[in-house]
Amino acid sequence: xxxxxxxxxxxxxxxxxxxxxxxxxxxxxxxxxxxxxxxxxxxxxxxxxxxxxxxxxxxxxxxxxxxxxxxxxxxxxxxxxxxxxxxxxxxxxxxxxxxxxxxxxxxxxxxxxxxxxxxxxxxxxxxxxxxxxxxxxxxxxxxxxxxxxxxxxxxxxxxxxxxxxxxxxxxxxxxxxxxxxxxxxxxxxxxxxxxxxxxxxxxxxxxxxxxxxxxxxxxxxxxxxxxxxxxxxxxxxxxxxxxxxxxxxxxxxxxxxxxxxxxxxxxxxxxxxxxxxxxxxxxxxxxxxxxxxxxxxxxxxxxxxxxxxxxxxxxxxxxxxxxxxxxxxxxxxxxxxxxxxxxxxxxxxxxxxx
Numbered sequence: 001x002x003x004x005x006x007x008x009x010x011x012x013x014x015x016x017x018x019x020x021x022x023x024x025x026x027x028x029x030x031x032x033x034x035x036x037x038x039x040x041x042x043x044x045x046x047x048x049x050x051x052x053x054x055x056x057x058x059x060x061x062x063x064x065x066x067x068x069x070x071x072x073x074x075x076x077x078x079x080x081x082x083x084x085x086x087x088x089x090x091x092x093x094x095x096x097x098x099x100x101x102x103x104x105x106x107x108x109x110x111x112x113x114x115x116x117x118x119x120x121x122x123x124x125x126x127x128x129x130x131x132x133x134x135x136x137x138x139x140x141x142x143x144x145x146x147x148x149x150x151x152x153x154x155x156x157x158x159x160x161x162x163x164x165x166x167x168x169x170x171x172x173x174x175x176x177x178x179x180x181x182x183x184x185x186x187x188x189x190x191x192x193x194x195x196x197x198x199x200x201x202x203x204x205x206x207x208x209x210x211x212x213x214x215x216x217x218x219x220x221x222x223x224x225x226x227x228x229x230x231x232x233x234x235x236x237x238x239x240x241x242x243x244x245x246x247x248x249x250x251x252x253x254x255x256x257x258x259x260x261x262x263x264x265x266x267x268x269x270x271x272x273x274x275x276x277x278x279x280x281x282x283x284x285x286x287x288x289x290x291x292x293x294x295x296x297x298x299x300x301x302x303x304x305x306x307x308x309x310x311x312x313x314x315x316x317x318x319x320x321x322x323x324x325x326x327x328x329x330x331x332x333x334x335x336x337x338x339x340x341x342x343x344x345x346x347x348x349x350x351x352x353x354x
Contacts, residue, residue: 004279005242005244005278005279006279007279008023008024008242008262008277008278008279008280009242009262009279009280009281010262010263011023011024011262011280012024012262012264013025013026013261013262013264013266013274014026016028016031017031018032018033018044018045018046018047018049018050019050020049020050021049021050022050022051022052022054022247022277023277024261024262024274024275024276024277024280025050025274025275026261026266026272026273026274027045027272027273027274028271028272029269029270029271029272029273030043030146030271031043031045032044032045032058032059033047033137033142034142034143034144034145034146035136035137035140035141035142035143036140036141036143036148036149036153036154037136037139037140037141037156038066038067038068038069038154038155038156039062039063039066039067039148039149039151039153039155040060040061040062040066040067040068040116040148041059041060041061041062041143041145041147041148041149042058042059042060042133042136042140043058043059043061043146044056044057044058044133044136044137045057045058045059045273046058046126046130046249046273046275047130047133048129048130048131049130050275051130051247051275051277051298052247052277053129053130053131054128054129054130054247054298054299055126055127055128055129055130055224055225055247055296055298056126056127056130056131056132056133057124057125057126057127057249057273057296058124058125058126058133058136059083059122059123059124059125059271060080060114060122060123060124060125061084061120061121061122061123061147061148062116062121062148063116063119063120063121063148063150064116064117064118064119064121065115065116066115066116066121066148067113067114067115067116068112068113068114069113069161069172070090070111070112070113070172070173070174070175071111071112071113071161071165071170071171071172071173072109072110072111072112072170072171072172072173073106073108073109073127073132073168073169073170074108074109074169074170074171075108075129075132075169076108076127076128076129076131076132077105077106077107077108077127077128077192077221077222077224077225078105078106078112078125078126078127078132079103079104079105079106079125079126079127079215079216079221079227080103080104080105080106080123080124080125081101081102081103081123081124081125081215081227081294082098082099082100082101082102082103082121082122082123083100083122083123083124083253083271084100084118084120084121084122085099085100085116085117085118085119085120085121085122086098086099086100086116086117086118086121087114087115087116087117087118087121087123088114088115088117088180089104089112089113089114089196090111090112090113090114090175090177090178091104091106091110091111091112091194091196092110092111092194093178094178094181094194094196095177095178095179095180095181096180096181096183096185096196097117097180097182098196099199100199101198101199101200101253102196102197102198102199103196103197103215103227104194104195104196104197105193105194105195105197105215105216105220105221106194107192107193107194107222110194111173111175113175113177124251124294126225126227126296128221128224128225128298129224131168132168132170134168135164135165135168135170138164139156139160139161139164141153141154158172184198184201185197185198185201186198186201186202187201187202188202188203188214188216188217188220189220190219191219191220192219192220192221192222193220195220197215200213200316201213202214202215202229203217203312204312204313204314204315204316205306205307205309205310205311205312205313206310206311206313206315206318206319207309207310207311207323208318208319208321208322208323209232209233209235209318209320209321209322209323210230210231210232210233210235210286210318210323211230211231211232211313211315211316211317211318212228212229212230212306212310213228213229213230213231214226214227214228214229214303214306215227215228215229215294217300217303218299218300218303221300223299223300224298224299224300225296225297225298225299225300226297226300226302226303227294227295227296227297228294228295228297228306229253229292229293229294229295230292230293230294230295231290231291231292231317231318232286232291232318233286233289233290233291233318233320234286234287234288234289234291235285235286235323236285236323236345237258237260237283237284237285237345237346237348238283238284238285238345239283239341239343239344239345240260240281240282240283240341240342240343240344240345240346241281241282241283241339241340241341241342242278242279242280242281242282242340242342243278243279243280243302243338243339243340244278244279244338244340245278245299245301245338246278246297246298246299246300246301246302246338247275247276247277247278247297247298248276248280248282248295248296248297248302249273249274249275249276249295249296249297249298250268250273250274250276250284250293250294250295251268251271251272251273251274251293251294251295251296252268252269252270252271252272252273252291252292252293253270253292253293253294254270254290254291254292255269255270255286255287255288255289255290255291255292255293256268256269256286256287256288256291257272257284257285257286257287257291257293258284258285258286258287258348258349259274259282259283259284260281260282260283260284260346261274261276261280261281261282262280262281262282263281265346265348265349267287268293281342283345283346285345285348289320301337301338302337302338302339304335304337305337305339308335308337
C-alpha cells in the first residue's frame with residue numbers, strides 16, 4: 001500500500017461513482033460503470049485505479065442462455081459469488097450448476113465458462129491484482145440502463161477477443177464442455193486450486209451472534225486476498241479502527257448493515273458496496289436479523305482475526321446468542337493483525353425503523 005494512510009482518516013466517502021484513486025467510496029446497488037458485452041451486463045464496482053492496483057470487481061448479469069465464453073487469465077486470482085438466479089459453470093474439466101450463495105475460485109491459468117440458466121441471473125466477481133476488467137471496457141458497449149437486455153445487440157468475434165485480451169494476459173481456449181455433476185462441494189482445498197463451494201460450506205467460526213465463513217483463504221489465493229461471509233443477528237458496533245496494510249470491502253448480500261466510514265454513517269441494503277482503503281476509520285453493525293455480508297480483504301494479513309475471535313463450528317446458521325468474543329479488542333490491537341483501534345464503538349444514527 002503506497003498511499004498516505006493518515007491522510008485517508010478524514011476523507012468523506014465518494015458516493016455513487018468510481019473515484020479513480022484509492023479513497024473511500026460507496027456505491028448503491030446498480031451503480032458503477034456499466035457495459036454490455038455479448039448480451040451480458042457488466043457493472044464495474046472497482047477497478048485497479050480505484051484500489052491502488054490491488055483488485056477489481058464487477059457484477060455480471062444476464063438472462064437465460066446468456067454466456068461468458070471460455071477464457072483464462074495468466075495472472076489474476078479470481079472468485080465468483082452467485083447473487084441471483086442460477087448458472088452453469090465450467091471450471092477446467094469440471095462443471096456445476098450453482099445457485100444463490102454458491103461460489104467458486106479460479107486460479108491463474110484455469111479456463112472458465114459461464115451460462116446463465118435463469119431469466120435473471122447475477123454474479124459478483126473480483127480479481128487480484130486489478131486490471132483484468134479493462135477487457136470489458138475495451139470490448140463492451142457503455143450503457144445507461146441497470147438491467148441486462150433481452151438479447152445480445154452486438155457480439156464480438158474470436159479475433160476481437162484475442163486481440164483485446166493479449167495485452168492483459170487473457171486467452172480464449174477452445175475447451176470441451178462437460179456435463180454438470182450434482183455434487184455437494186463443502187471443503188476449502190489446500191493451496192491454490194480451482195474449486196466450487198456451496199452456500200453455508202467452508203471454514204466456519206461462530207461468535208454467538210454471528211457465523212463467519214471463509215469462502216477463500218490466503219492459501220487459496222497466493223496471499224492476494226481472503227473472502228469472509230458473515231451471517232448474523234442485529235448487533236452493536238465494534239470499536240472504531242483502521243488498517244495500515246490492507247484494504248477492506250463490504251458488500252451487503254441481504255438484510256441491512258450500518259457502516260461507519262471516517263465518521264459518516266452509511267446504511268447498506270442488498271447489493272450496496274463500500275470500499276475502505278488502508279487508513280479508513282471504520283466499523284460496522286448489523287441492523288436487521290439474519291443479515292448476510294460479504295467481506296473481501298486484500299492482501300490477506302487480517303485473516304487470523306476470525307480464527308482468534310470465533311470458535312470452529314459445525315453450525316450452518318448463527319445460534320443467535322449474545323456476542324462472545326474469544327479475544328477482547330485491546331488484546332486484538334496488540335497482536336500482529338494490522339488493527340489500529342482509535343476509539344469506542346460509535347452511537348447509532350437515528351433512522352426510521354433503526
